[in-house]
Amino acid sequence: MATLLYRLGRFAYDRRWLVLAVWLVIVAAVGGSAAAFHGQMTNNFQIPGTETQRMADKLKADLPSASGGSASIVFESPSAAFTDAQKQALSAKLNEIKGLDGVRNVTDPFTTQAQLDGAAAQIAAGNQELASNEAKLAAGEPQLTAAKAQLDANRAQLDAGQAQLDAQKKALAAQGLPEAAIAQATAAAQAQLDAGRAQLAAGQTQYDAGRTQADQGAAKIAQAKADLALATRQADAAKDIRFVSSDGKAAIASIQFTGATDGLPASLRSDIQRIANEVPDVEAHASKELTQDISSIFGASEAIGVAVAAVVLVVMLGTLIAAGLPLLMALAGVAVGVGGTFALTGVVQMSSVTPMLGLMLGLAVGIDYSLFIVNRHRNQLLRGMDPRESVALATGTSGNAVVFAGLTVVIALAALVVPGLPFLAVMGLSAAATVAVAVLVAITLLPAVLGFAGRRIISKRRWARADEENARAGHELEEEREDLAASNRGWGAWVTRHPWLSLVASVALLGVLAVPAASLRLALPDGGSEPVESTAYKAYDATGRYFGAGMTGPIIVVGELPAGLDANAAKAKQYDVADQLRSVDGVVAAVPATLSEDRRTAVFQVIPTDGPASASTVQVVHDLRAKGSDIQSQTGVTIGLTGQTAANVDISAKLADALPPYLTIVVGLSFVLLLLVFRSLLVPLLATGGFLLTLGAAFGSIVAVYQWGWLGPVFDVTHPGAILSFLPILLIGILFGLAMDYQVFITSGMRESYAHGQEAHLAVRTGFHHAARVITAAAIIMVSVFAGFIFSHLTMVRPLGFGLALGVLLDAFVVRMTLVPAVMRLLGGGAWWLPRWLDRLLPDLDIEGAKLERTTSAARPSAAGEPEPVGR
Numbered sequence: 014m015a016t017l018l019y020r021l022g023r024f025a026y027d028r029r030w031l032v033l034a035v036w037l038v039i040v041a042a043v044g045g046s047a048a049a050f051h052g053q054m055t056n057n058f059q060i061p062g063t064e065t066q067r068m069a070d071k072l073k074a075d076l077p078s079a080s081g082g083s084a085s086i087v088f089e090s091p092s093a094a095f096t097d098a099q100k101q102a103l104s105a106k107l108n109e110i111k112g113l114d115g116v117r118n119v120t121d122p123f124t125t126q127a128q129l130d131g132a133a134a135q136i137a138a139g140n141q142e143l144a145s146n147e148a149k150l151a152a153g154e155p156q157l158t159a160a161k162a163q164l165d166a167n168r169a170q171l172d173a174g175q176a177q178l179d180a181q182k183k184a185l186a187a188q189g190l191p192e193a194a195i196a197q198a199t200a201a202a203q204a205q206l207d208a209g210r211a212q213l214a215a216g217q218t219q220y221d222a223g224r225t226q227a228d229q230g231a232a233k234i235a236q237a238k239a240d241l242a243l244a245t246r247q248a249d250a251a252k253d254i255r256f257v258s259s260d261g262k263a264a265i266a267s268i269q270f271t272g273a274t275d276g277l278p279a280s281l282r283s284d285i286q287r288i289a290n291e292v293p294d295v296e297a298h299a300s301k302e303l304t305q306d307i308s309s310i311f312g313a314s315e316a317i318g319v320a321v322a323a324v325v326l327v328v329m330l331g332t333l334i335a336a337g338l339p340l341l342m343a344l345a346g347v348a349v350g351v352g353g354t355f356a357l358t359g360v361v362q363m364s365s366v367t368p369m370l371g372l373m374l375g376l377a378v379g380i381d382y383s384l385f386i387v388n389r390h391r392n393q394l395l396r397g398m399d400p401r402e403s404v405a406l407a408t409g410t411s412g413n414a415v416v417f418a419g420l421t422v423v424i425a426l427a428a429l430v431v432p433g434l435p436f437l438a439v440m441g442l443s444a445a446a447t448v449a450v451a452v453l454v455a456i457t458l459l460p461a462v463l464g465f466a467g468r469r470i471i472s473k474r475r476w477a478r479a480d481e482e483n484a485r486a487g488h489e490l491e492e493e494r495e496d497l498a499a500s501n502r503g504w505g506a507w508v509t510r511h512p513w514l515s516l517v518a519s520v521a522l523l524g525v526l527a528v529p530a531a532s533l534r535l536a537l538p539d540g541g542s543e544p545v546e547s548t549a550y551k552a553y554d555a556t557g558r559y560f561g562a563g564m565t566g567p568i569i570v571v572g573e574l575p576a577g578l579d580a581n582a583a584k585a586k587q588y589d590v591a592d593q594l595r596s597v598d599g600v601v602a603a604v605p606a607t608l609s610e611d612r613r614t615a616v617f618q619v620i621p622t623d624g625p626a627s628a629s630t631v632q633v634v635h636d637l638r639a640k641g642s643d644i645q646s647q648t649g650v651t652i653g654l655t656g657q658t659a660a661n662v663d664i665s666a667k668l669a670d671a672l673p674p675y676l677t678i679v680v681g682l683s684f685v686l687l688l689l690v691f692r693s694l695l696v697p698l699l700a701t702g703g704f705l706l707t708l709g710a711a712f713g714s715i716v717a718v719y720q721w722g723w724l725g726p727v728f729d730v731t732h733p734g735a736i737l738s739f740l741p742i743l744l745i746g747i748l749f750g751l752a753m754d755y756q757v758f759i760t761s762g763m764r765e766s767y768a769h770g771q772e773a774h775l776a777v778r779t780g781f782h783h784a785a786r787v788i789t790a791a792a793i794i795m796v797s798v799f800a801g802f803i804f805s806h807l808t809m810v811r812p813l814g815f816g817l818a819l820g821v822l823l824d825a826f827v828v829r830m831t832l833v834p835a836v837m838r839l840l841g842g843g844a845w846w847l848p849r850w851l852d853r854l855l856p857d858l859d860i861e862g863a864k865l866e867r868t869t870s871a872a873r874p875s876a877a878g879e880p881e882p883v884g885r
Contacts, residue, residue, distance in 0.1 A: 015413045018456055022408025025460035026401050032461035036454070040345060043352040052359035060434060063663050064638070068571040068655035075614040079607050081117055082274035084302035086266050086289050087555040088122075091296065094261030095123075102292045107266055109288050115281050117271050122256035122264035129256070132248040139241045143234060150230050157227060160220050164213065171209045178202050239581060246588040250595070253602040254620060258559040265560060274302040286548075298552035301540045318801020322380055322794040329384075329790045330391065335470035338387055338462060343379030346454040350375050350447025357443075367440045369802070369810050371447035373817070374747065377798040378422065378754075379451040381791040382415045383459050385758070388787050390463060391470055400467065404460045412456045414757055419452035421686060422750025428678055429746055432671030434664070437739055441746065448750075505781030508834045509774060515835035519827050520706065526823075527709030529716040535669055536626040536735030537661040539566060542808050545731035557624065563601050566625025568634060569656030570594060570603075570617040575649045583612040589648045594619055597640055599633040615650075625658040626735045634662045665738040675742055679749045680705070690757060691764055692855055693845045699836050700756045703828035704749060711744060711820035719812045728803060728815065740813050748820045751795065755829040758791075759784040763837060764845065773841040781834050792825035 025032045060066055072079050088095075088103055095103070100123045111119040178199055185195045257264045268285065270277065282303050289297035319340070326336035351371045354363070390407040394400060426448065429441025468476065500506065508515045540553030556565050572590050574583060587605035594603035599622050607616040619637065621630045634654060641652045680701055687697035715736060717723040722733030763780030771779060799821060802814030837844050847855075 015409045018412045019405050019409030021456060022460040023405035025457050026404045026464040029461035029464040032457055036458045040348050043349050046356035047352040050359040051355045060663055060667060064653050065655050065660045065663050068653040071571060075609050076607055079616050081272055082270045084268050084274055085300045087298045087552045088264045089296045089555055090262050099292060099295055106288050106292060110285055113284060115271055118269045120267040122266050126257040129251055136241060136244050143237050146234055153227060157223050164216050164220055167213050171206060174206050243584050250591045250604045255560055263555060263559040298555055299548050300552045301549035304549045318798045321797035325790055325793050331472045331475055332470060334466055335387060339380045339383035342383040342454050342459050343376050346379040346451035347372055347375035350450040354443045361439060363439045364436050365807060366809055367443050369807060370440060370444045373802055374444050375447040375451055377795040378448055380794050382451055382455040384791055385411045385415055386455055386459055404463050408456055408460050415455050416452055418754040418757060419448055421753040422448045425679055425746040425749045431675055500778040500782035505778050505785060505834055508831055509778050509838040512835040512838040515831050519832040523706040523710040527713040530709055530712035533712060533716050534735045535665040535738045537738050538809055539624055539626045541732035541734060562624040563621040566658040568619040568658050570619055571653050571655055572615040573651045574613050574615055578612050586648060586650060587615050590644055590650050591617060593644045597636045599629050631662050634659055668738045668742055672741055676745055679745055689855060692847050694847060695840060695844050696760060703832055704752045707752060707820055707824040707828050708748060710823050711816045714819050715812055715816045737809055737812055744816045747817060751821055752824045755788055755825050758788055759829050774838055777834050777837045792821055795821045
């Protein structure tokens with residue numbers, strides 16, 4: 014590999030114009046693709062195959078109107094309750110918002126609250142009217158009973174008279190009277206009976222009409238009773254939900270969109286907020302869904318971090334040209350890596366953290382990788398090496414280490430596909446691609462640009478001093494003596510003189526910092542994690558103060574009702590389920606929200622006691638799911654949970670479960686790679702143990718600051734809470750790669766010195782001395798870049814930036830530059846022990862390029878010829 018990179022560096026140097034042109038074409042093509050094909054990013058995370066996603070898909074199919082995104086606006090009148098004029102003005106503005114393209118519906122809080130407040134009075138009036146109607150019905154019933162009795166008596170009398178008349182007719186017929194005579198003799202009596210029957214029929218008709226009217230009245234009363242019962246249940250279900258605060262100073266309006274909130278045009282977001290703020294003496298606080306801006310990934314704080322890195326480069330390398338090269342290479346790598354990520358947002362759904370992570374890593378590793386090669390090239394030039402040979406050798410030696418370091422980061426990030434979460438896999442693969450581009454830039458574009466820079470990467474004063482030193486006879490031996498003397502001074506020498514103290518102090522410091530990690534709690538961020546001056550935080554805070562924290566993150570329950578229910582039966586089922594849902598501890602209210610046209614799918618809104626990221630709400634989600642079996646057995650309704658609150662719980666749980674196996678993979682990979690690199694059993698164990706200490710300290714510090722709120726004002730943490738769900742797994746992958754970078758650069762020098770015959774303790778000092786300066790600069794640069802993201806406008810990125818900055822700081826200065834030299838000093842020559850059978854099996858990777866140096870040194874002429882002109 015070293016020889017291949019050596020040739021690649023020499024090719025890039027010789028064909029610098031070609032290499033530069035190719036990279037310019039690549040940057041232009043990627044930039045054009047990003048501009049032409051980029052799509053919307055999202056902060057709604059999904060897990061295919063989970064209950065949350067299944068219910069969301071069911072809603073899209075059965076209730077499309079309920080599947081769009083939603084947001085809220087909290088209106089506040091701090092000084093006094095809303096006036097009637099303000100209420101009318103706000104209702105008019107909400108109607109105006111409802112008419113905007115992309116808005117499906119808007120809930121008017123004043124109308125809704127009036128309906129809720131009037132429900133009790135309406136129910137009482139209904140009950141009073143029902144009682145009156147029942148009394149009237151009851152009063153009329155005796156009359157109907159008496160009329161029926163009279164009708165029955167008259168009918169019996171008529172039947173008896175008819176029977177008597179019929180008997181008389183038979184008697185007359187028996188006497189031999191003709192029928193005409195019989196008819197004539199009984200005509201008067203028969204006429205009287207017929208008149209009585211006609212009167213009876215009229216009475217029966219009158220009675221039947223009265224009976225029908227009474228029965229209809231009874232049916233209406235029964236329906237009214239059923240309606241009042243449903244209305245009472247509805248009022249009971251909604252009694253703990255308010256849309257206008259009890260003091261009349263705040264109101265919350267819900268806005269439902271036709272599509273997802275992440276896809277809302279910026280113009281629609283701004284129009285809604287502008288309209289909402291047009292009512293005098295009323296403050297309008299839009300929720301996070303309306304105010305979050307995920308179209309920008311670079312802000313002022315990130316620029317400050319890059320500026321600090323530039324200052325460090327200037328101090329270390331001495332010229333603006335030399336300092337600018339690593340920055341320029343990092344920017345080129347970021348342009349291609351992050352630009353390619355943006356180009357794919359049109360076809361791949363990804364979160365706003367994805368390009369931000371690529372930017373963060375691309376800048377950090379891009380600067381560091383180029384710095385290692387530039388520093389090596391610069392030192393070789395000062396020793397009198399030919400520029401062309403120096404670029405090629407720097408690429409073959411330091412470039413070889415860069416390739417290995419980049420490979421470890423790429424593998425660790427690519428392993429983020431292991432948990433099986435699509436958004437995390439996309440995040441890891443895009444970041445891995447950006448790091449891979451940074452490596453390619455360092456070993457191809459950088460050698461070409463170094464050819465253009467020529468001698469200008471070193472100041473004239475430093476050139477003059479180098480020429481003077483190289484002209485002195487025996488300067489090589491003098492430099493070796495000075496180098497040995499320098500290695501016996503400074504931090505590395507102190508650590509190796511006091512190894513036990515250094516070891517104990519390092520472990521104690523990292524152990525103390527790791528203690529809070531035992532309380533780590535994972536969740537996705539809510540409005541409370543936004544900056545305190547932001548509209549999103551004000552909306553979250555006002556909602557919690559006036560309406561309860563649970564209103565900031567309701568839980569959506571989807572119920573599948575039995576087939577064949579009529580309207581009333583379906584409503585009754587909904588309230589039966591709502592009663593069951595309200596019986597769960599931690600639930601403030603459970604309200605039926607929507608019912609599909611076929612009355613098979615119902616949506617319920619469950620309001621928990623606390624906010625969506627709280628531990629109690631996580632428990633409510635688990636308890637609601639456990640309640641599902643009881644609900645199914647008692648009501649025949651099958652329920653499932655969906656919505657962002659339930660999805661956040663699912664994501665956090667799955668990521669927590671994926672953390673141990675992912676950490677095992679990373680630790681195992683760490684051991685195998687370092688075993689191959691250093692051909693030692695103890696050095697990989699030391700490196701892996703140091704990585705775990707760094708990881709624990711970083712986790713503990715994140716918990717202390719972002720979960721417990723320690724130093725909150727310093728880091729702008731106004732609302733401490735649970736840690737971002739996917740932060741731990743990202744931190745493991747990224748810190749692993751970066752920790753191995755520093756381990757390779759500092760330990761390879763020790764191994765090389767030991768291999769050249771130095772005693773073990775001297776080899777530790779010498780190797781430390783050779784690597785300390787560049788590692789210090791590289792670590793400060795990386796810490797500066799990561800620290801720039803601690804105050805990012807994307808609040809999800811802030812704890813990640815903090816964890817990476819602190820993790821690199823601790824790993825570089827406490828673990829790699831204190832703990833590792835101390836333990837290596839204590840182990841002595843035993844640090845490099847490897848069983849013979851294993852030594853024969855392992856390939857010699859020669860990461861530090863020692864064989865290449867020996868080969869090229871032997872091929873170089875002993876007498877220096879005319880150097881090749883540079884900078885042409």
